[in-house]
Amino acid sequence: MKLRNIYRECYGTASIDKMLPSIITKSIWDFFKTQILLKNNSLLSYKHIFDLKLEDNYLVLNYQQESQDFEIRSKTNVKVDKLPLAHHIWIIDNGRSFIMMLPTDY
Structure with a gap:
């Protein structure tokens, strides 16, 4: 298996910028980088x-x-009153960078 370079650029689509509060976007990126990329690099x-x-x-x-039966549940320390309308978020690895998007962006 090829190991991924975890130090690539991370981007969000315009709809992510519009639909998600920045504190939620930051929480997703932090979780993705620390809990997924660093701990499960070869399984992604x-x-x-x-x-x-x-x-x-x-x-x-x-x-x-x-592609795998692999699931992690994480309760964050981010306090929010309500969820944004967009509550299904994807991060796509395109080989050069990671892109956070809504499923409708794909």
Whole structure:
């Protein structure tokens, strides 16, 4: 298996900038970089799926990959009153960078 370069650029689409508060975007990137890339580098598929939930007014990230039965649930310390309309988020590995997007952006 080829190891991915975890130090590539990370981008978000215009719809991510418009639909997600920056604190949620930052939480997803932080989780992705520290819990997924650094710990599971050789097991990664190209599509990373995040389902955002709300629990006791805290953001919960449910992470899975498209190609494997691999799921992680993480309750963050980010306090939010309500979820944004967009609560399914993808991060795509295009080989040169990571791009955060809504499924409709694909």
